[in-house]
Amino acid sequence: MIGIPLSVAAVFLVAAASPLIVSRTGRWAGWLLAAAPATLFAWFASRAGEIADGRLWFAVDWVPSLGVRLAFALDGLSLTFVLLISGIGALVVVFAGDYMADDSDLGRFFGLLFAFMGAMLGLVLADDLITLFVFWELTSLCSYLLIGYKHEAAKARAAALQALLITGGGGLALLVGFLILGGVADTYALSEILGMGATVKASAAYPAILLLVLLGAWTKSAQWPFHAWLPNAMAAPTPVSAYLHSATMVKAGIYLLARFDPVLGGTALWLWLVTPIGVITMLLGAVLALGQTDLKRVLAYSTLTALGTLVALLGLSFPEAVKAAVVFLIVHSLYKAGLFLVAGAMDHATGTRDIRELSGLRRLMPLTALAALLSGLSMAGLPPLFGFVAKELTYKAKLGFGGGEMLLPAVAVLANALTVTAAGIVAVRPFIGRSSDAATRARDGTPALLLGPLVLGAAGLALGLAPYLVGQRLVEPAISAVLGAPFEIELSLWYGWNTALALSVGTIALGLLVFLRRHSARRAIERAIEALPVTADSVYGGGLTLLTRTAAAQTRLLMRGGTSIHLFVILAVAGLLLWTALAPLTGLSAPPMPRADWVAWILAALVVLEAIGAVRARQQLAGAAALGALGFSVALLFLLAGAPDLATTQFLVETLIVLVLVLVLRRLPATPEPRPGAGRRAGAAAAALAVGGGFTALMLGVVAGPYDPALADFFANASVPDGKGRNIVNVILVDFRALDTLGEVAVLGVAALGVLVLVEGVRPLPADRAAWESPILDVVDRFLVPLLAGFAVFLLWRGHNEPGGGFIAGLVAAGAVALRVLASGPAAGRALLRFDPRVYVGAGLLLALVSGLWGPLLGFDFMTGVWTEVPLPGGPLKLGTPLLFDVGVFSVVVGFSSAVLVKLEERHG
Amino acid sequence: MAELLVSIAALVGAALVFVAALGVLRMPDLYSRMHAATKAGALGSGLLVLAAAAAIGETSMTLRAVATIVFIFLTAPVAAHALGRAVFRNGRDR
Secondary structure (H helix, E strand, O other): OOHHHHHHHHHHHHHHHHHHHHHHHHHHHHHHHHHHHHHHHHHHHHOHHHHOOOOEEEEEEEEHHHOEEEEEEEOHHHHHHHHHHHHHHHHHHHHHHHHOOOOOOHHHHHHHHHHHHHHHHHHHHEOEHHHHHHHHHHHHHHHHHHHOOOOOOHHHHHHHHHHHHHHHHHHHHHHHHHHHHHHHHOOOEHHHHHHHHHHHHHOOOHHHHHHHHHHHHHHHOOOOOOOOHHHHHHHOOHHHHHHHHHHOHHHHHHHHHHHHHHHHOOOHHHHHHHHHHHHHHHHHHHHHHOOOOEHHHHHHHHHHHHHHHHHHHHHHOOHHHHHHHHHHHHHHHHHHHHHHHHHHHHHHHHOOOEOOOOOOOOOOOHHHHHHHHHHHHHHHOOOOOHHHHHHHHHHHHHHOOOOOOOHHHHHHHHHHHHHHHHHHHHHHHHHOOOOOHHHOOOOOOOHHHHHHHHHHHHHHHHHHHOOHHHHHHHHHHHHHHHHOOOOOOOOOOOOOOOHHHHHHHHHHHHHHHHHHOHHHHHHHHHHHHHHOOOOHHHHHHHHHHHHHHHHHHHHHHHOOOOHHHHHHHHHHHHHHHHHHHHHHHHOOOOOOOOOOOHHHHHHHHHHHHHHHHHHHOOOHHHHHHHHHHHHHHHHHHHHHOOOHHHHHHHHHHHHHHHHHHHHHHOOOOOOOOOOOOHHHHHHHHHHHHHHHHHHHHHHHHHHHOOOOOHHHHHHHHHHHHHHOOOOHHHHHHHHHOHHHHHHHHHHHHHHHHHHHHHHHOOOOEOHHHHOOOOHHHHHHHHHHHHHHHHHHHHHHHHOOOOOOOHHHHHHHHHHHHHHHHHHHOHHHHHHHHOOOHHHHHHHHHHHHHHHHHHHHHOOOOOOOOOEEEEOOOOOOEEEEHHHHHHHHHHHHHHHHHHHHHHHHHHOEO | OHHHHHHHHHHHHHHHHHHHHHHHHHOOOHHHHHHHHHHHHHHHHHHHHHHHHHHHOOHHHHHHHHHHHHHHHHHHHHHHHHHHHHHHHHOOOO
């Protein structure tokens, strides 16, 4: 069933295209973008009949060596979530298009929102533990970016970080749980694991698996004591709150519990871990909701109540409870998303979300009021809305637990009564009474602002009047999926006179009573919160402070403010490791000295002398010069050993390094460095000798051993037929080990960005030291720069067969840029480059990546070289993707070097 | 005969480079040292490269030798000029 992964991929594609779509279509972007999730909704809804009997399935190998597959499956539970994600997603996108029309960064917003949508779809469709985990983490990341969307506000950043740390921490626990579970089941395939409940529950690792998976679910679904991030996440734009933090993402934990019920559920441990936490969260949310003045925070805390209810029901795990959970899940997503959008609409119209400043909006915003009333009544659980059906089922399930246990129903009545109050506060109070000052200029919003609230409210009414619309097609398969066995239900609005109905009546009465006393209730709760010695937020804050303090103390211990100490520690440890690792290998016996001709000995002596010179140099400039000379001597040794590519690279790198060192040293005072004390010098010498001596011994040991030519022979023989090149070094770089090279140039690209950021903080150069302007240098530069540039292209072209290649050519081109920068200043360097160095880095990486994609297009592996021959009069011209890859490497190297050179010189006072 | 010419060129080149090195060591001030390093150095290494090219006697080698000499003649004066200028501007020519 290829449609499943395609639908996920399509959403990510829309995410990538969002900035473009928004910039082209402006205020119609929301409507246009909503077409994507709406289409998905229709497509998946039309599949409901097929999955009523079984599952649709798709899988490809992802990491076959680890048994990880990119696998997707669609069953009743997934379908329920998919329809909520795509349906509510479409409405939220339409809403956001107008709600955030003034936002200058709307493209980024929609990009993130769609990326989240794709991740969430992937999460609920995944049929592989690792696939599920990857999408799970993606939703956490998207949530982080969306909560912190208004990143100028410190509050939003802190809230985003809190959500990321808590849900991300739970995600890590989940990963460990999945790995243990995969080990026990001997597969990561979810569909297989689902049938192994008995095996898993019997294994010794069951409690660990359960706890770890539950930690993932609890953090994601904001269960006590991990709930603090959810109310704070209200710093996100309202469409995000409506979508992520009420209807979908926070339900991921619920999905996890429901999904793993057949494997992990039904035990006493499950019951006593899951249900009590759910009940605590339910009560906590219900009480705290009444202590809020911000509409969105009232809704956020009432979301906690709903999530707690769902967790408690799933903990009970018997069919009636699961049935109630599935129905309530749908109900809550509909009314809560609707109410969040209503809150957004009120905020948009009046400029405030404070419940004390909102009243009398009924006449001014009649359609919004209607939508609010429908969703509010569903939240309160009044007939004939769908919320009533869900509440009846919940009461029945709780009454059904353990017969005589009356605690559970009693707590549920209390929490639901307070939910009735909250519904009154959010959905009724702002619309009745006399118009407040804030309300005077309020009007109903545009169609985009009304569509979501009205459709969601109407859906709650329609499903309440006709629950059979979703009964057999959606709820029944979903319950069967959770229970792991077929289960038949009949949903209806009216079950006759029973205990549940009596509880409902009591709930509503109690809720209304509290509503009348809501002000004193709020003040009482506010006082109680202030009196609390510890809150979840304060524990989180304390933990964070402790973490940063520990990190700071550790940094002070290890990084003592000087590179010499830092280097000493690194070298000493490296030396120690080297010798301890070396001792068992060589037995520390002196290996025979290699034979070498006298030229090599002279060069070796030169290297030693230059090293001494570099160490003893009193001025940094002299030290840099000595180091450069040392590098050149080493390059000559490479040349002598028959490695022209290596030698050329070394020559060029040494040249550029000396140049950059000089540019940096120019910024430092020219006074000689004070000579360090004898003790420090001895320590430094010992560390240096340990590393140098260690490597010498290692090399001698390696050379003394027998030489195995297998690898060298392979490359020598395969280079021309497979790699189409005679320069083995280059063929290895761009063909045989191209993936390594891709990684390396990516590192180079990241390093370039790092340098650009760091150089921003460099102290500016005094203006008098900046001027150079030498006509002689200028004239020579005009000859040399084109020569060097041409030479670079030549090296790039011939690199596949003779010494050269993208890396070397890039360094030569960087030399040209360096010359121009020195002769005529950084502006001239930029003019020579035409584009920003970052463009070279990005374009190079993209080119390298694209060159690797040819292979998969033709059915080979990523990065497989694809060649073609162009007939030319002078013989056929061989062109292949490795050459393209080499051009990418060239571009990254040019970009990186130029970034350093240009940026360093641009920092003038 | 050709061998003799190559030997003379190589020996003179080596001698010039040696003299240049001596000059850098012994000359009293920076300008004189610079003069020794560039003039003798350029000519000395130029002769050495020529000798090498003549000894090998291939067209491609001769081309490379010529290119090398051109580059030395282009860059050595500029380097000397830059050095001299820097010292003169900083007033540290003693």
